[in-house]
Amino acid sequence: MPVELNFQDTGGDGVPLVVIHGLFGSADNWRSHVKAWQETRRVITVDLRNHGRSPHAEGMSYDAMAEDVIALLDRLEIPRAHLLGHSMGGKVVISLALVAPERVASLIIGDIAPLAYGHDHDTVFAGLRRLEEGRPANRREADDLLGEHVKERAVRLFLATNLERGDQGGLRLRLGLDEIQDDYETIMGPPAGDGAFPGPTLVLRGAHSPYVTDAMLPALMEVLPEAEVVTLEAGHWLHAEQPEAFRESVEVFLAQRASV
Template sequence: MQLHVIDSGKDDRGEGVSHDTPPLVILHGLFGSADNWRSHIKQWQRSRRVLALDLRNHGRSGHQAGMQYEALAEDVMETLTPLNLGRFDLLGHSMGGKVAMTVARQHGEQLSHLIVADISPVSYGHGHDEIFAAMRAVERAEPGSRKAADDIMQEAIEIAATRQFLATNLVRDDDGIMRWRVGLDEISDGYPSIIAPPGGEGAFTGKALLLRGETSPYVRPSHREAIEAMMPNVRLETIEGAGHWLHAEQPKAFRDAVNRFLEET
């Protein structure tokens, strides 16, 4: 399926603007969207074309059953291919990192660099039960304001930053009710695929960077063998003072690490 794209390389007439450096394509994580990356896009677009995609069932993209990584990677390539980007750099966070690894396995010849933010190419246990419970509670209550939605979510989610992140997915319908723009049913049904390893086979032999948050449990020493098998030319760096949402918690350090990698390699 065609995905919604925020594209810094388009002017007011919608015509592509070229840069000497490869374009940078960004893939968000679970319950995220391209909008979450606007501050980074603003910085990176000074030197290159930047494209941030809404994956299926997220943001402004359509809803469709199936959250297998092969399907999500196919969506990405179906969206990018008509744009004739040439070789591009690909950055993915969390679930988007697994999509990026799948794209790298299946279309590695089109990537200049692969950047994975705080995820390993392994299976994970169920870790979003509280989030699903909170979102379903909001869905049932049909609140009329963000404050009312936050009060409902607070019963299941104590951390305010998590509630605020989820609230970026709330939109007001014609009846004044706050509803989720994500495909909650499709994501819930596809959750076993989301916590599975990336799709495809073999390794991406190009230059790769894996950034982990210092306090995040998502990239562990026990994952090292799987990481190096998937990305034999990987550089592993830690962003101090950050957890899983490292790009939001330490935005400058995250961006600096990405820039160093792209400039040095």
């Protein structure tokens, strides 16, 4: 049964742009981009299950997460949308395009390929578990706890966006961490669905990221045969590292489909 996802909607006319975050992210991460995009279109940002303000639920399969998003589109009476997804969110929108292509006006994929990846979040899980047990009173304490396992400050700042004030004071994680960790193998696996999505697709990749290498492009093109691949001078978090270039690439791509 689909989860009723939390979302933020700018309102407006036309085919909306639906934005879906990556692992450990949330709709809140996209505020600056939404502020720019809402000038010209309706933008809906989504919290996936076990993320942000959405409910916690067992299972992180791409079938289930795509079904959650389809249920949200149904609830909002949106027949078709432009879908933008970063990292895990990119696999969600690819899955949706493969299982329900009639709901997709176009795809924008942020630095991910429709492939299985290796495990590389052990230190992140360790840091988040340390936060759970440490019950920090403030963000400085939270950063110290995370820093015992996560050395990159930028990653710690990103993970700290998942903290909220608890009922008993102090800070707590709003992630469904048990549910995410229990199904991590599925998250690192390929998207759901079979065949190929024949619609317009933009793939934005980071020049310094290992997630969409040249060697992966043949497999990517098998699933997304109409993909235009644009490389930005960034790592995996290209929308944060190169926000203006990322926004402009998305705006140009969507402007070419203004009548879609």
